[in-house]
Amino acid sequence: MPTILVIDDNPAVATALEMLFSLHDIRTRSATSPEEGLALLQREAFDLVVQDMNFQADTTSGEEGAALFARIRDAHPDLPVILLTAWTHLEAAVDLVRAGAADYLAKPWDDRKLLATVNNLLELSEARRELARHRQASLRRRQSLHDEFDLRGYVFADPASERMLALAGQVARSELPVLVTGPNGAGKEKIAEIVHANSAARDGPFVALNCGAIPADLVEAELFGAEAGAYTGATKAREGKFEAADGGTLFLDEIGTLPQAGQVKLLRVLETGRFQRLGANRERQVRVRVVSATNADLPALIRAGQFREDLYYRLNAIEIRVPPLAERSEDILPLARHFLPPGKQLGEDAARALLAHRWPGNVRELRNSIQRAALLAPGRIVSAADLALPTTAPGAP
Numbered sequence: 001m002p003t004i005l006v007i008d009d010n011p012a013v014a015t016a017l018e019m020l021f022s023l024h025d026i027r028t029r030s031a032t033s034p035e036e037g038l039a040l041l042q043r044e045a046f047d048l049v050v051q052d053m054n055f056q057a058d059t060t061s062g063e064e065g066a067a068l069f070a071r072i073r074d075a076h077p078d079l080p081v082i083l084l085t086a087w088t089h090l091e092a093a094v095d096l097v098r099a100g101a102a103d104y105l106a107k108p109w110d111d112r113k114l115l116a117t118v119n120n121l122l123e124l125s126e127a128r129r130e131l132a133r134h135r136q137a138s139l140r141r142r143q144s145l146h147d148e149f150d151l152r153g154y155v156f157a158d159p160a161s162e163r164m165l166a167l168a169g170q171v172a173r174s175e176l177p178v179l180v181t182g183p184n185g186a187g188k189e190k191i192a193e194i195v196h197a198n199s200a201a202r203d204g205p206f207v208a209l210n211c212g213a214i215p216a217d218l219v220e221a222e223l224f225g226a227e228a229g230a231y232t233g234a235t236k237a238r239e240g241k242f243e244a245a246d247g248g249t250l251f252l253d254e255i256g257t258l259p260q261a262g263q264v265k266l267l268r269v270l271e272t273g274r275f276q277r278l279g280a281n282r283e284r285q286v287r288v289r290v291v292s293a294t295n296a297d298l299p300a301l302i303r304a305g306q307f308r309e310d311l312y313y314r315l316n317a318i319e320i321r322v323p324p325l326a327e328r329s330e331d332i333l334p335l336a337r338h339f340l341p342p343g344k345q346l347g348e349d350a351a352r353a354l355l356a357h358r359w360p361g362n363v364r365e366l367r368n369s370i371q372r373a374a375l376l377a378p379g380r381i382v383s384a385a386d387l388a389l390p391t392t393a394p395g396a397p
Contacts, residue, residue: 002122003027003045007037007068008052008084013107017050020111026118034068041076047125048102048118053085053093069096078128080121084109138162145169150197154190155338158328164320165194171318172198177270179255179315180293182322185364188293189253191320196249201289204248209241211262212254219262221278224269230279242275246286255315256296256307267311290315325359325366335363339370346382353384 004026006017014030021028029044031037034055041049049072053065065083072081080102085093093104103117141162145151149169156165171178172195180188189208196206214222221231225240241250252258258266269275270290274283292315301307325332332354336346346354350373359365373386 001025001027002047002125003029004048004050004118005029005031005037005040005046006050007031007034008050009033009055010052013052013084020115021118024115024119026122034064034071037068038071038075041072041079046079048121049079049081050118051081051083053083066096069099069101073100080125082114082117082121149194150202152190152193152197154187154194155334156328156331157334158330160323160328161331164191164322168194168320169198171195171320173200174318175200175289176317177289177315178291178317179319180291180322181319182293182295183324183362184295185362186322186324187363188295188322189251191322192249192251192291192293195291195320196251196289199249199289201248205245206249206251207241207245208251208253210253212257216259216261219259220265223262223266224275224277226278227280230277234279237277240275240277242269242286242288243284245288247288249289249291252290252292254294254296255292256294256298256301260306260308263308263311267308267314270311270314325362329355332359332366335366336370339367340382341371341374343380344374344377344382345380347384349384350382350387353387353389357389 004017004021006014006028008014008017008030009032011032014032018028018030029040029046031040037049037051040046051065051068051072055064055068065085069081069083072079077100083093083096083101083104084107085104086107093101097104102121105114105117138157138159142156145162145165149165149172151165151169154161154165156162168191178192178195180191182188192208193206196202209222211219217231220226221234221238221240223240223242225243226234226238228234228236252266265275269286273287274285276283298307298312298316302309302312333346333351336351336354340346354366361368369387369389370382373382373388377383377386
């Protein structure tokens with residue numbers, strides 16, 4: 001049952017309010033002076049305060065009520081306060097509403113209006129408490145994740161990120177291949193690093209290869225190495241990425257761009273752990289955990305004949321999906337503050353602009369926007385004007 005504190009030096013007013021609220025299942029405590037009311041607030045928890053504006057019979061300025069409100073506001077900034085005022089206090093009451101009072105009602109009050117205002121504020125207070133409980137629970141979950149796993153400094157606050165990171169930490173303990181999916185700029189390589197950091201191979205090397213940046217005729221040499229003379233320009237033997245990652249993790253980014261010939265060789269290594277350098281006669285054995293990533297629709301590429309189905313299932317023993325930034329909006333402001341250089345702060349208008357933007361370029365776009373805005377901001381505060389974000393991002397509803 002919610003509890004309201006009534007602070008009014010007129011016993012008839014306090015009794016009338018107590019009877020009104022009790023009829024609607026609202027508990028009421030009364031105080032006849034500001035000092036008594038403040039003492040009750042120190043000892044007990046209240047959901048709402050209804051206070052008079054005048055406590056001295058020989059004055060009508062409302063200064064006592066204003067002073068009481070200021071003290072309540074300082075000690076309990078989230079506690080809603082309704083002001084009861086005679087017409088002579090109306091201007092003072094309006095000023096206090098601007099200062100943070102929830103509402104004001106003139107005496108004599110309208111019961112229906114008062115009850116509607118009280119119920120709305122009680123519902124809002126409960127929503128705020130629920131939000132606070134949600135934030136505390138989220139904070140505890142985030143701390144638990146940090147305590148259990150090495151998250152490599154990953155900045156997050158959104159439940160979607162919590163679930164993704166918990167999955168990454170759990171699957172890291174196996175040796176199964178992991179496929180990380182998600183749009184460009186969302187942080188797929190960071191997830192691969194987290195998988196490596198929490199695996200049994202954490203002390204081994206972490207080697208990354210962007211498959212989309214390799215010319216088709218050099219894929220085999222990049223993956224498996226080559227002996228001297230194996231191809232034009234190969235004047236000496238070179239180590240491939242699988243050898244370099246032996247005992248650790250090989251991260252294959254943009255795996256959907258790997259040419260067919262490379263797909264066949266990769267499948268064999270995943271199945272046997274054995275390969276040959278280009279131009280060599282003997283096989284080599286390695287122990288490598290493979291984590292791959294793609295922003296492409298691999299099943300669609302399989303249907304189009306551009307990606308091997310058997311390789312897909314070999315790589316996709318466990319899939320971790322990295323949501324776009326638009327689907328984890330609670331990460332936006334923590335990430336933005338993380339990207340700010342020391343001495344810079346986000347203004348309130350900048351925070352609103354960041355939350356309103358759809359971030360088609362994901363975390364990479366956010367980082368670039370913050371770094372650019374911090375450079376251009378003339379003072380310590382980064383404003384929405386410094387960010388210069390479009391009011392409506394492409395594709396936004």
